[in-house]
Amino acid sequence: MAETPEIRPHAIMIPAPYQGHINPLVDLALNLASRGFTITFVNTKFIHHLLSKSHKNLSDNNNDTDTDMFSEARKSGLDIRYTTISDGFPLDFDRDTNVFEFWEYLLDGFIVHVDELMENMVKSSCQHMKPFLIADTFCTWHAKIANKYNMVDVSFWTEPALMFALDYHLDLLRKNGHYPPPKEDTITYVPGVDPISTKDLMTFLHESDITMEHKVVFRAMEEIEHADFILLNTVEELEPKTVPALTQILPTYAIGPVNLYTRNFKISKSLTQETECTEWLRSKPPSSVLYVSFGSFAHLKGNQVMEEIAHGLLLADVNFIWVVRKNIIIGSDDATDLLPGGFEEKVKGKGLIVPWCDQDSVLSDPGIGGFLTHCGWNSVMESMCHGVPMICFPLLHDQPTNRKLVVDDWKIGINLCDGESVTRDEVAGKIKRLMCTGGFRDESKKVRDVLWDSLDAAAGGSSDRDLARFLEDLRAKIHA
Known part of the structure; x- marks a missing residue:
């Protein structure tokens, strides 16, 4: 009698269409594929077009349908497929300038395209595969789609647990008069969250009017209530109160840092062509270079900040790599x-001034001694993974809250300034303090070890444990 083939989990993975959300989901996809899962990774056609231009130097008129970011991974034996869907707009639509219109459609119209994709995938699914959904938490349709197709729903949170707790408990902030905060005050009542100043809240919580960010967060928190599993890209040892508190009320698993799972795979996931920095870095002494980057999305407000940072670098007389990307100031192509x-x-x-680079590769280089950063969570994670201390200059969204963790909780960085304006003397002074003070580097190395140990099964790492628990619970749910 023939044996019944084992049911194989098939993860359909969909990120929010931004570099900072794509990267960690790619890392998670590779991790699951290396554990025997079948993966179908879904990008929008626009994101796919940017990837193709970045890695094949295509012009706008070239055909880029043959580009496959996972082709090398498949050569390693991983069952990981790749497909694209429309985001509802033509390729030449300016999604940055028209961000309100773009996100309005992502909230209410994009689900039509996902629905069509899912219907086709479910119909064509092999009987020995069980499809389930892994989507970015800010894909605010994931529970509806999963429910319609009777799929297990996994929501992937790409920010720290602190951010999740604050977003999830917005009703408490509202009830206690801290949303929006009338003045600077201390919040002491959010479960699992140590006292936090209102100045360290996410930027949208300081807005009295309802913005697009409000709408996205509200919808995401409504949808999260229906998720079967919630994965957090953080580490319990770094957030020892917040992670357990969330686990008590929601099916959460802290499995970060996901970028460390896939060090053996080289995946072309950058949406911008990268400049190679390795040879230049090799010419510099250890820990002598300051890396300066404000991420893939955040915008500086006005020329003054650029000028003051430039003059501050001159005054500090330090070796540096500065990522000056296109449109870092809105309206500036160069x-x-x-x-x-x-x-x-x-x-x-x-x-060395570059338009973009492989940030993880740069931060891992022995020549790097510090990082002037906007405090996006991917940047913070990558910096911590390599033991690089930070100068924090948050600009928007979760970044002020991430700064609070870096500076106040973990003591692995310093604050550049209060507010959006900065002077060259502040820049120079903070650079010298960070680069010349061994204490920050020592603390950063301790945090680096915590992150690496969290993935070590032999060391009883929390992230390794939570990932194993998630996979066991997921398989049970799928087979049920």
């Missing part, structure tokens, strides 16, 4: 034009 006259000539040999 932000290097905003640098002070003669700046690039003055820093020749000491400074």
Whole structure:
């Protein structure tokens, strides 16, 4: 009598269409595929087009349908497929300038495209595979789609547990008069959250009017109530009160940092062509280079900040790599034009200015001694994974809250300034303090070890344990 083939889990994975949300979901996809899962990773056609241009140097008129970001992973034996869907707009639609219109459609119209994809995938699914959904928490349709197709619903939170707890308990903030906060005050009543100042809340919570960010967060928190599992890209040892508190009320699993699971795979996931920095870094002494980057999405407000940072780097007289990406200031196609006259000539040999680079590769280089960052969670995680201390200059969204963790809780960085304006003397002073003080580097190395140990089964790592618990619970749910 023939044996009944084992049911194989098939994860259909859909990120929010931004670099900072795509990267960790790609890492999670590779991790699950290496554990025997079948994966179908879904990008929008626009994101796919950016990937194709970045890695094949295609012009806007070239056909990019043959680009597959997981082709190398499949050569390693992983069963990981790749497909695309429309986001409802033509490729030449400016999603940054028209962000309100774009997100309005993502909230209410995009589900039509996902529905069509899911219907086709479920119909064509092999009888020995059981499809389930893993979607970014800010894909605010995931529970509806999972319910319609009777699929297990996994929501992936790409920010710290602290952010999740604050978003989830917005009703408590509202009830206690801290949303929006009338003045600076201390919040002491959110379960699992140590006392936190209102100045450290996410930027949208300081807005009296309902913004698009409010709408997205509100909808995401409504949808999360129906998820079967919630994965957090954080580590319990770093958030020892918040993670257990969330586990008491929701099916949460802290499995971060997901970027460390996939160190052996080289995946082309950058939406912008990268400049190679390795050779330049090799010419510099250990821990002598400051890396400066404000991520893939955040915008500086006005030329003044660019000028003051540039002059601060000159005053600090430090080796540096500075990512000056296109449109870092809204409306500027080439932000290097905003640098002070003669700046690039003055820093020749000491400074490398690039439009984009492989950040994880740069931060892992022995030459890097510090990171001036906007405090996006991926950047914070990557910096911690390599023991690099930070100068924090948050700009929007979760970044002020992430700064609070870096500076106040973990003591692995310093605050650049209070507010959005900054002076060159502040910049120079903070750079010298960070780069010349061994204490920050020592604390950063301790946190680095905590992150790596969290994935070590032999060391009883919490993230390894939570991942194993998630996989066991997931398989039970799928087979049920």
